[in-house]
Amino acid sequence: MTIWEESQIVAEAEKYQGLVLYGKPSLVNILCRYFSARQITVQKVSYADCQEKSGSFCGSSFVPMDQVGQESADILVFALYDPHEKEETELAGQVLAKSGCKNIAYIDYGLMAELGAREHVHLDFVCAGFVKCGTSSLHRALKKRKKIFLPKKKETLYMNWRLKTEDAPERFNSIYFSDVKEGQITGDIEPSYHNNADGIYECYGKGTKLLFVVRNPADAAYSYFKMLMRKTLDKRQVNYYRRYFRYHVNMFDDYIQDYIVTESNARFKYINYIRKYEEYFGKDQIKVIFFEELIRNTEQVMNEVQKFIGIKPKKISSLPHSNEGKTVSRNYISARINRYLYHRDVELRSVYSQKKKARHEKCKAFLHKYTLVENEEKMNPSSRAFLDEFYKDSIRELEAYCGKSLEGLWY
Numbered sequence: 001m002t003i004w005e006e007s008q009i010v011a012e013a014e015k016y017q018g019l020v021l022y023g024k025p026s027l028v029n030i031l032c033r034y035f036s037a038r039q040i041t042v043q044k045v046s047y048a049d050c051q052e053k054s055g056s057f058c059g060s061s062f063v064p065m066d067q068v069g070q071e072s073a074d075i076l077v078f079a080l081y082d083p084h085e086k087e088e089t090e091l092a093g094q095v096l097a098k099s100g101c102k103n104i105a106y107i108d109y110g111l112m113a114e115l116g117a118r119e120h121v122h123l124d125f126v127c128a129g130f131v132k133c134g135t136s137s138l139h140r141a142l143k144k145r146k147k148i149f150l151p152k153k154k155e156t157l158y159m160n161w162r163l164k165t166e167d168a169p170e171r172f173n174s175i176y177f178s179d180v181k182e183g184q185i186t187g188d189i190e191p192s193y194h195n196n197a198d199g200i201y202e203c204y205g206k207g208t209k210l211l212f213v214v215r216n217p218a219d220a221a222y223s224y225f226k227m228l229m230r231k232t233l234d235k236r237q238v239n240y241y242r243r244y245f246r247y248h249v250n251m252f253d254d255y256i257q258d259y260i261v262t263e264s265n266a267r268f269k270y271i272n273y274i275r276k277y278e279e280y281f282g283k284d285q286i287k288v289i290f291f292e293e294l295i296r297n298t299e300q301v302m303n304e305v306q307k308f309i310g311i312k313p314k315k316i317s318s319l320p321h322s323n324e325g326k327t328v329s330r331n332y333i334s335a336r337i338n339r340y341l342y343h344r345d346v347e348l349r350s351v352y353s354q355k356k357k358a359r360h361e362k363c364k365a366f367l368h369k370y371t372l373v374e375n376e377e378k379m380n381p382s383s384r385a386f387l388d389e390f391y392k393d394s395i396r397e398l399e400a401y402c403g404k405s406l407e408g409l410w411y
Contacts, residue, residue: 002106006115009078012105013040016076020068020101021060022046023080023092025163026202030116031078031107032058033169043075044068048092058166065095076103082198083109084279110206117205119169121177125187125209125309128277129194130267132223132325133215134291139189140320141302147311149184151176156188159199161350169203171350185311194273201280208285209309210277215291216410217268217395218387222379224268225255229328229335230372231342238339241332249377256383260390269394271401288402292409294319327372334371341367 003009009031013019019035021028025047035042042060046068047053053062068077079096081089096104127135139154156176162168180186191213193200200208214220228237229247236258240251259265266272270288277286287308294301302316329335341364348357388411399406 001104002108004108004111006111009034009107010038010040012076013078016074016103018043018075020044020046020063020075020077021080022065022068022077022096023048024082024085024088025049026116026199027080027082027107027109027112029057029163029166029168030112030119030202031080032060033119033166034115048088048095065099068099068101075101076105077101079104079106080112081106081109084198113202113205116202120203121173121180122186123188123204123208124185125211126193126200126204127187127189127191127211127213128196128200129191129212129273130214130220130270131191131194132220132227133191133213134294134319135189135191135213137319137321138211138213138289138294138305141316142187142189142305144316145306145311145314147184148309149177149180149186150189154189155192155349156190157192157346157349158203159190159193159196160346162199162203165350168350171352175350175352185309187309194267194270195276197273197277197280200277206281208281210281210286211289211305211308212270212274212277212286213289213291213294214270214398217270217391218379218384221256221260221268221387222252222383223325225252226328226375227325228255230325231338231345233339233343233346235339238332238335241329241335246331247328247373247375247377249380252379253383256386260387268391271394271397274398274401288398290406290409326374326376327368328375330371330373337367337371 001012003012013035019040019042021031021042022045028045028047032042032045036058042058044063045057045060046063046065048065052064055062068075077096079092081092083089127138136154139150142148143150153176156172158168158172162172165171177186194212200210228234229240229251232238237255240254241247243254244251274286274288287305289301289305298319299315299317303313306313329338344360345364348360351357395406395410
């Protein structure tokens with residue numbers, strides 16, 4: 001049985017003595033909070049991608065799905081899947097089939113997204129990509145418009161912590177959007193969300209508009225790498241400093257082989273992620289902004305952006321200079337310290353206390369005086385030649401998608 005309307009959810013739940021929620025973690029959490037708010041008891045929850053999880057969520061204990069069928073014959077299992085994730089859905093379905101459960105209800109994914117959006121502040125738009133492509137300047141420019149509300153701090157990193165916190169929606173709304181005024185266009189600038197099409201759909205609904213700022217991928221990759229050399233959570237990247245002791249441009253060649261060639265970091269093949277968003281939202285809700293055009297023709301591009309997000313354009317002829325990113329860690333010890341500082345920075349995104357955040361910022365500013373050093377070295381010409389060739393096919397695909405040539409802009 002597939003449930004298409006919200007009224008059916010409670011009606012079906014009341015027919016059984018016990019309820020179990022199984023499937024994609026984000027959807028399980030949404031429905032668990034939904035039932036908890038209505039004082040409907042959920043006996044067990046089970047994540048399709050983590051059968052060994054222990055503890056509880058909103059008072060409901062985690063249990064491996066293969067044990068659910070042994071619990072009771074009078075239970076109803078709500079199966080929660082994302083149809084866009086075909087492989088994961090098939091695997092989860094196989095586990096469910098083997099569990100022995102007889103009473104299973106499937107809730108329409110669109111309905112689940114509606115419930116998720118209801119938990120969150122309404123967002124008219126999200127800039128979901130890409131890092132090191134000018135999103136900081138875009139954030140500062142749009143924030144000057146009184147009719148647009150953006151969080152004071154770019155990058156809430158909500159998609160990183162929403163599954164870890166029971167009251168994540170309430171916390172997100174309160175920390176970042178408590179000052180929204182009636183009539184304002186609300187948005188969020190999150191360049192690291194390039195791989196979170198499903199999360200944005202589940203949190204803000206199908207009506208959200210998407211902005212993507214893209215840049216010559218070779219330039220973006222090198223700029224991103226230099227950012228990692230001053231703040232990263234990856235120990236392997238910190239260990240580049242053990243090999244070279246101090247920052248050296250050849251470290252980028254190691255990074256290319258370790259991350260870009262292996263495609264463990266394929267974020268600058270922009271078209272792959274934009275197409276994924278199109279599956280959830282449709283092409284008419286997506287606008288691609290070229291960083292180089294944003295710099296050359298600021299007023300024209302910003303007019304287009306303002307119209308797209310639903311606000312009457314106001315002249316913006318220049319962008320605030322922001323986030324140049326010329327600094328890197330001084331040495332290996334500094335890189336380790338900066339890794340800890342960044343880890344703490346990420347942790348504090350979900351914390352209410354402004355005092356804790358202020359203390360951290362003060363400590364970070366003090367330590368960065370000694371752990372960071374300016375570096376303006378360019379990448380090796382051979383590195384650029386390699387990346388130009390490596391990204392060539394994805395650039396052609398992006399040109400076809402946008403219906404424009406990037407000759408003279410990127411090559």
